[in-house]
Amino acid sequence: xxxxxxxxxxxxxxxxxxxxxxxxxxxxxxxxxxxxxxxxxxxxxxxxxxxxxxxxxxxxxxxxxxxxxxxxxxxxxxxxxxxxxxxxxxxxxxxxxxxxxxxxxxxxxxxxxxxxxxxxxxxxxxxxxxxxxxxxxxxxxxxxxxxxxxxxxxxxxxxxxxxxxxxxxxxxxxxxxxxxxxxxxxxxxxxxxxxxxxxxxxxxxxxxxxxxxxxxxxxxxxxxxxxxxxxxxxxxxxxxxxxxxxxxxxxxxxxxxxxxxxxxxxxxxxxxxxxxxxxxxxxxxxxxxxxxxxxxxxxxxxxxxxxxxxxxxxxxxxxxxxxxxxxxxxxxxxxxxxxxxxxxxxxxxxxxxxxxxxxxxxxxxxxxxxxxxxxxxxxxxxxxxxxxxxxxxxxxxxxxxxxxxxxxxxxxxxxxxxxxxxxxxxxxxxxxxxxxxxxxxxxxxxxxxxxxxxxxxxxxxxxxxxxxxxxxxxxxxxxxxxxxxxxxxxxxxxxxxxxxxxxxxxxxxxxxxxxxxxxxxxxxxxxxxxxxxxxxxxxxxxxxxxxxxxxxxxxxxxxxxxxx
Ligand SMILES: Cc1cc2nc3c(=O)[nH]c(=O)nc-3n(C[C@H](O)[C@H](O)[C@H](O)COP(=O)(O)OP(=O)(O)OC[C@H]3O[C@@H](n4cnc5c(N)ncnc54)[C@H](O)[C@@H]3O)c2cc1C
Numbered sequence: 001x002x003x004x005x006x007x008x009x010x011x012x013x014x015x016x017x018x019x020x021x022x023x024x025x026x027x028x029x030x031x032x033x034x035x036x037x038x039x040x041x042x043x044x045x046x047x048x049x050x051x052x053x054x055x056x057x058x059x060x061x062x063x064x065x066x067x068x069x070x071x072x073x074x075x076x077x078x079x080x081x082x083x084x085x086x087x088x089x090x091x092x093x094x095x096x097x098x099x100x101x102x103x104x105x106x107x108x109x110x111x112x113x114x115x116x117x118x119x120x121x122x123x124x125x126x127x128x129x130x131x132x133x134x135x136x137x138x139x140x141x142x143x144x145x146x147x148x149x150x151x152x153x154x155x156x157x158x159x160x161x162x163x164x165x166x167x168x169x170x171x172x173x174x175x176x177x178x179x180x181x182x183x184x185x186x187x188x189x190x191x192x193x194x195x196x197x198x199x200x201x202x203x204x205x206x207x208x209x210x211x212x213x214x215x216x217x218x219x220x221x222x223x224x225x226x227x228x229x230x231x232x233x234x235x236x237x238x239x240x241x242x243x244x245x246x247x248x249x250x251x252x253x254x255x256x257x258x259x260x261x262x263x264x265x266x267x268x269x270x271x272x273x274x275x276x277x278x279x280x281x282x283x284x285x286x287x288x289x290x291x292x293x294x295x296x297x298x299x300x301x302x303x304x305x306x307x308x309x310x311x312x313x314x315x316x317x318x319x320x321x322x323x324x325x326x327x328x329x330x331x332x333x334x335x336x337x338x339x340x341x342x343x344x345x346x347x348x349x350x351x352x353x354x355x356x357x358x359x360x361x362x363x364x365x366x367x368x369x370x371x372x373x374x375x376x377x378x379x380x381x382x383x384x385x386x387x388x389x390x391x392x393x394x395x396x397x398x399x400x401x402x403x404x405x406x407x408x409x410x411x412x413x414x415x416x417x418x419x420x421x422x423x424x425x426x427x428x429x430x431x432x433x434x435x436x437x438x439x440x441x442x443x444x445x446x447x448x449x450x451x452x453x454x455x456x457x458x459x460x461x462x463x464x465x466x467x468x469x470x471x472x473x474x475x476x477x478x479x480x481x482x483x484x485x486x487x488x489x490x491x492x493x494x495x496x497x498x499x500x501x502x503x504x505x506x507x508x509x510x511x512x513x514x515x516x517x518x519x520x521x522x523x524x525x526x527x528x529x530x531x532x533x534x535x536x537x538x539x540x541x542x543x544x545x546x547x548x549x550x551x552x553x554x555x556x557x558x559x560x561x562x563x564x
Pocket of ligand 1 (some may be wrong): 241251252253254255256258259297300301303304305307364365366367369370373395397398399400402403406407410
């Protein structure tokens, strides 16, 4: 076996970028560098995975490969389980140090990472997982998190891209599983995103035409998107992101870049802070609008880590309600309703438009995503578990930590937020009064005028299906069930524990300007404070009251209301 004592392997996961990438920067300090992206069959075949996600990764990989080549580097691909890929690499390169970012993924990828760690240990290899956000792994005191986050994201400047890359190790001969040819989506076997296959979970490929509406995914397009938001589109962010007619332009549209790592969160924080300081002290109305918008945007950036942290600390959320009081909540659950919801044929115009829009472009604004979950779990009586994976497959920006947390929040099973139940008719009138969005996506309604469409509950609309007759009664049934749990002694006690362990306790202003160094810990299901909270419930109760005062104040978070 030929050995190269100073070889590094950078395992590209959700970090397709050269700038501000600690895993790459550390790996580039070695004499040889092998950069590898692994398309793992088990991950591809898992229920939350779709052709959208593999399209995103292959496009990001293609662009990363071009950038690496310009610096004398290369990106290699392996279509194998990670452990087999690393075995093959080890057999050719000999000893190496493995670098990756610390991923808050689903249970499957978390277990995979654990097995890679064990494999590295067995083979006497170092595996360094670098943080790319403010999320803390393993037992820790949650009071320390703001300082850790500040230290990682606010007080340190983004790393520049390396000026030079070490050459790849000699790979001649025997690595059969490794290639520098970009895999085709067809060979990945990624699951199709057509609605029928969403239900059946069968692996048939999507037509390429579906991908025409997808966002471009590269480091360059991420930076262009960030610039255009901070200097042009972002002025309308405040008040402009609730309607699906405006949000696609006035929202930052950075979620896809953050999810697949073509941009780092720290870069966005830094750029936003820079822009805000340019605006500071300017007295004109335009600057005031900008400041309001970018301050609201900044609070969303904190939510990004807040929700990923929640999942990191409570990864059982993928399988059960975060709040144990809601674990046995019963749903009417109907296959016909699930089918209608997933295919965008419920007879509720705004819901169908949203789902069909997702099928084409994989993107939707926050308000419409929340409405979809609310409609599914209340009016259609669908269990949140039955929609979480299919919806994940439809999101081009799928980020497990945000996704699983938001699904449960919008389904009303977290127990610590005021319950929001979105009425899709009211949302239609408020967010799409001219029915432009609906007519763009629901072809059967394109010939009807806004008034006719708004009367969908009482007037038939040609071939378009009528809305479900039991929608209001099912919503009432679900609300009653949820309130019964919420108001029970058991429900109240469980919610206090959830609040203490996972609730948000601060607005952005609370993040200190100085912080302690980041901890070095591993993920565990319950963080230290959550375990402690069982014994300190009185103190936690007081913090709970504080929490309510500190809820983010922007309008999106204030939609805590019943529309039914
Ligand atoms: C049921 C449901 C599922 C969701 N699943 C995802 C997901 O898989 N991936 C994802 O990135 N977002 C998810 N979101 C959050 C949110 O809808 C999107 O982040 C947002 O719509 C993306 O648009 P934007 O980039 O223009 O956001 P902006 O409003 O410009 O916000 C900037 C960034 O802040 C973060 N952010 C914004 N809103 C939230 C939020 N509510 N929670 C956490 N972070 C937020 C995102 O990274 C976003 O890119 C989900 C929301 C709901 C209700």
